[in-house]
Amino acid sequence: MILLDTSAIISILRGDSEAKSIVDRPAGEGFCTTTITRFELFSRVYHRGLVKEGRVLRRLVKGLNLLTFDEESSEKAAEIMGVLLRAGRPVNVIDVLIAGIAVANGVEEIVTTDRDFKTIEEVYGHLKVVLLTRS
Template sequence: MTVLDTNFLIYLLRNKVAAVVADFFDDPKTTTITLFELYYGAGRSSKQQENILKINSLAKSVDILEFDEPAARKAGEIQAGLMNSGIPIDIQDVLIAGIVMANKEELVTRDIDHFSRIQGLRCRSW
């Protein structure tokens, strides 16, 4: 199963191909944290309403994985390990990784170097 990261979804939204996501991937998913990042970006853009409508449409075409208790536990373990190793990453990415790992999924991202710091996270570049 595939969880789509923020940078992948931004590319789709900008290039007007969000509608094909469901056809391209088997059972595509994203996370509540990724949606937060997308809506935050839309709120800061000069085309707020247009971007929010695109995100709303996209959200209907993918399954949304929640930041629940198992994801919180996993994210806490990840963050502690990264901080103890002196290699922290953005907290949103830790939360996304926690969701992906708690659900035993694979992350599709452009930030392979970034996410590769998280031991046990399955991810692939696009």
């Protein structure tokens, strides 16, 4: 399963060819996102009053498996944050929560433009990150 982070979904919505090429390839069990990513995306929609974008976004995320932040993922996220803090390389807590969900659910890779996930990959391991070029 391939997890699409908030920034990857935004890139897809903007028509970024690199992001679209990722979702056009075979993905084994498919693509997923998290309830946290959904929160981030829809916060932007409601904040800016983006009614049309909200409709498009709903159609897009409806086709994705939705992973939730539960007991197992919260413990994995805490483990990841502990490793990052011990290494002196803390990152945004939201990204750690998403990474915890990914690890707990056996996600094969995370697609993102966010370099914090690369830091998590380098320091913690257990995740493969595909870093898209910011458009």
